[in-house]
Amino acid sequence: MLLGILTNFSSFFFIVADGCTDWSVDIKKYQVLVGEPVRIKCALFYGYIRANYSLAQSAGLSLMWYKSSGPGDFEEPIAFDGTRMSKEEDSIWFRPTLVQDSGLYACVIRNSTYCMKVSISLTVGENDTGLCYNSKMKYFEKAELSKSKEISCRDIEDFLTPYKEPEILWYKECRTKTWRPSIIFKRNILLIREVREDDIGNYTCELKYGGFVVRRTTELTVTGKYTNLHIRFYCLLEAYSIHSANQI
Ligand SMILES: *[C@@H]1O[C@H](CO)[C@@H](O)[C@H](O)[C@H]1NC(C)=O
Numbered sequence: 001m002l003l004g005i006l007t008n009f010s011s012f013f014f015i016v017a018d019g020c021t022d023w024s025v026d027i028k029k030y031q032v033l034v035g036e037p038v039r040i041k042c043a044l045f046y047g048y049i050r051a052n053y054s055l056a057q058s059a060g061l062s063l064m065w066y067k068s069s070g071p072g073d074f075e076e077p078i079a080f081d082g083t084r085m086s087k088e089e090d091s092i093w094f095r096p097t098l099v100q101d102s103g104l105y106a107c108v109i110r111n112s113t114y115c116m117k118v119s120i121s122l123t124v125g126e127n128d129t130g131l132c133y134n135s136k137m138k139y140f141e142k143a144e145l146s147k148s149k150e151i152s153c154r155d156i157e158d159f160l161t162p163y164k165e166p167e168i169l170w171y172k173e174c175r176t177k178t179w180r181p182s183i184i185f186k187r188n189i190l191l192i193r194e195v196r197e198d199d200i201g202n203y204t205c206e207l208k209y210g211g212f213v214v215r216r217t218t219e220l221t222v223t224g225k226y227t228n229l230h231i232r233f234y235c236l237l238e239a240y241s242i243h244s245a246n247q248i
């Protein structure tokens with residue numbers, strides 16, 4: 001049953017070495033700032049095999065984690081200290097991350113006759129100088145002028161407590177701000193009711209988690225009618241001035 005590979009992955013390339021099916025590096029990449037906590041999930045249970053961790057465990061399969069600094073590099077078993085870095089069910093938790101945690105994490109499930117492996121990429125970055133984020137680790141969103149736009153605090157599910165509203169602080173250009181009344185906050189979302197031109201910029205949300213903070217930054221660009229109107233307006237002006245110049 002565990003051998004049933006989901007068909008949507010059939011186009012992916014895998015190799016079998018030492019009797020282990022290696023799915024190479026998973027498409028989901030983890031990118032966090034140094035000092036933040038993160039949970040790296042073994043991707044095998046999220047798309048490669050038809051089983052979850054408890055099912056695999058009851059079938060007698062064991063889960064092992066190895067680390068390498070890049071593809072093809074030597075993989076070493078991970079020594080979990082159980083506090084900063086711990087193995088919890090199908091995941092590795094970092095509380096918190098260090099720069100040297102960057103690399104590939106291979107998760108392997110096996111018994112004596114069966115083996116599957118996938119690697120998961122983690123990048124731990126530092127803030128850009130003078131900023132509260134790393135500009136290579138941003139999310140991007142587009143908004144249309146005068147329309148409404150939601151910006152969500154992404155990938156924070158692992159840090160939420162069930163039935164409890166998350167306490168999220170929002171910053172723009174890394175600064176606290178007095179938001180206008182038409183910008184509202186609900187759960188993990190910042191909602192701009194009517195987007196204005198000056199809403200363009202970098203929005204950072206901040207969530208507290210057990211003595212640490214998790215930050216996500218989204219760069220919002222604003223497009224739309226305004227620019228078109230502007231262009232049309234200037235074309236009109238130009239046409240008008242040519243017209244009046246001709247009349248003189
Ligand atoms: C190993 O796991 C596979 C997949 O669940 C199973 O089909 C096989 O019988 C297991 N082998 C042993 C020796 O337990």
Ligand SMILES: *[C@@H]1O[C@H](CO)[C@@H](O)[C@H](O)[C@H]1NC(C)=O
Binds near residue numbers: 051053054055
């Ligand atoms: C694991 O999968 C089994 C069978 O599909 C299901 O009954 C069980 O609730 C799942 N466990 C978890 C922790 O999701």
Ligand SMILES: *[C@@H]1O[C@H](CO)[C@@H](O)[C@H](O)[C@H]1NC(C)=O
Binds near residue numbers: 126
């Ligand atoms: C990143 O910036 C934030 C806000 O300025 C600061 O609190 C945090 O300590 C910085 N993190 C690092 C790793 O420099």
Ligand SMILES: *[C@@H]1O[C@H](CO)[C@@H](O)[C@H](O)[C@H]1NC(C)=O
Binds near residue numbers: 173
């Ligand atoms: C958003 O951040 C980028 C750098 O990451 C910066 O170049 C840009 O000017 C910022 N946007 C605004 C509106 O300040």
